[in-house]
Amino acid sequence: MSKEQIRIVDTDIHERVQYKDILKYLDEPFKHYIQNCHWMQEKHMPYTQPSVAGVDRADATVPDGRPAGSDLAFMQKQLLDDIDHEFGILTSALDPSPSSMHGWYEMATALASAYNDWQIDEWLEKDDRLYGSVHIAAQDRDAAIREIERVGSHPKMVQVLLPIDDIMWGDPFFHPFFEAAEKHHLMIGMHHNEPPVYYGKWPRYFIEWHTLIPTAHMKQVANMIFNGVFDKFPNLGLMMIEGGFTWVPHIMWKMNQQYRDLRHEVPWLKRKPSDIFKEQIRVTTQPAEELTKQEFTSLIEQMGSDEILCFSTDYPHWDYDSPTRALPNMDPELKKKIFAENAKAFYPKLPK
Numbered sequence: 008m009s010k011e012q013i014r015i016v017d018t019d020i021h022e023r024v025q026y027k028d029i030l031k032y033l034d035e036p037f038k039h040y041i042q043n044c045h046w047m048q049e050k051h052m053p054y055t056q057p058s059v060a061g062v063d064r065a066d067a068t069v070p071d072g073r074p075a076g077s078d079l080a081f082m083q084k085q086l087l088d089d090i091d092h093e094f095g096i097l098t099s100a101l102d103p104s105p106s107s108m109h110g111w112y113e114m115a116t117a118l119a120s121a122y123n124d125w126q127i128d129e130w131l132e133k134d135d136r137l138y139g140s141v142h143i144a145a146q147d148r149d150a151a152i153r154e155i156e157r158v159g160s161h162p163k164m165v166q167v168l169l170p171i172d173d174i175m176w177g178d179p180f181f182h183p184f185f186e187a188a189e190k191h192h193l194m195i196g197m198h199h200n201e202p203p204v205y206y207g208k209w210p211r212y213f214i215e216w217h218t219l220i221p222t223a224h225m226k227q228v229a230n231m232i233f234n235g236v237f238d239k240f241p242n243l244g245l246m247m248i249e250g251g252f253t254w255v256p257h258i259m260w261k262m263n264q265q266y267r268d269l270r271h272e273v274p275w276l277k278r279k280p281s282d283i284f285k286e287q288i289r290v291t292t293q294p295a296e297e298l299t300k301q302e303f304t305s306l307i308e309q310m311g312s313d314e315i316l317c318f319s320t321d322y323p324h325w326d327y328d329s330p331t332r333a334l335p336n337m338d339p340e341l342k343k344k345i346f347a348e349n350a351k352a353f354y355p356k357l358p359k
Contacts, residue, residue, distance in 0.1 A: 019319035032121035067323030115144035159191035177234030224250035
């Protein structure tokens with residue numbers, strides 16, 4: 008696919024914030040802790056990094072040495088202008104997510120708010136193509152809802168971003184998040200940021216983690232569907248980010264089969280799980296497996312819909328997916344849907 012053929016709506020772009028960039032948006036005492044007490048949120052990842060630039064493309068490091076994704080002008084040159092983006096959805100590299108911080112929820116809430124203000128001022132207001140994600144600290148439910156109410160009405164905020172970790176978001180405790188999101192015409196975006204665990208343990212190697220990411224996505228999709236989130240909030244949509252897509256037919260079939268056998272356990276479910284998926288859930292393409300055109304077309308047929316997949320690059324990560332190489336060649340109408348139209352139809356705030 009040449010860039011002249013079609014414009015792109017990129018559903019996963021990671022802009023990277025550094026703590027020094029958000030100090031002016033932080034209130035005391037949180038600013039003091041970072042500025043004067045050298046506070047740093049630690050995240051212990053016992054794995055080797057996959058590239059010479061860590062988790063990022065080596066060529067995406069800003070020429071002045073700053074981390075990849077931290078400079079708008081450089082991202083515009085390397086990504087947005089280079090492959091002719093129509094729109095891009097920012098999903099950040101705020102690592103770890105405030106919702107993943109253990110303890111000190113007040114700091115997590117403050118970081119989420121500061122990040123949201125920085126994102127609006129430094130990115131969304133400076134490029135018409137970019138749209139953003141509302142970050143929250145879900146540990147404090149009331150504060151999280153206040154944050155959605157505070158910035159969710161911004162015309163360029165299109166989703167509430169939740170991490171895929173040990174929190175199961177379909178739990179009714181979190182339904183007020185979805186009520187607030189629906190009120191402001193926001194979708195829910197879920198992005199993995201912790202290794203998928205099994206039997207309570209992390210994978211021994213990064214290669215296991217990267218292979219098993221789809222299992223974490225399947226777990227969240229089943230949890231959201233069977234807990235009745237989509238029947239309760241019919242205008243809410245869920246974008247599953249950075250988990251690939253070849254798992255989609257399997258989870259549809261498995262949920263449908265279980266629904267036939269065990270629907271008495273979830274009487275609030277009024278539609279087949281696969282129908283809920285097709286109507287209210289979307290999946291980003293990255294990281295795309297290497298498929299032939301026939302294999303790719305077969306997967307779309309097995310999904311029963313050509314409206315589920317939405318293209319993403321995952322820029323600037325090491326496993327970035329190029330729009331000219333990541334997916335096999337496909338029919339022009341399907342290409343238009345996957346590379347742009349499905350995302351524009353999914354996000355109510357994107358210009359149509």
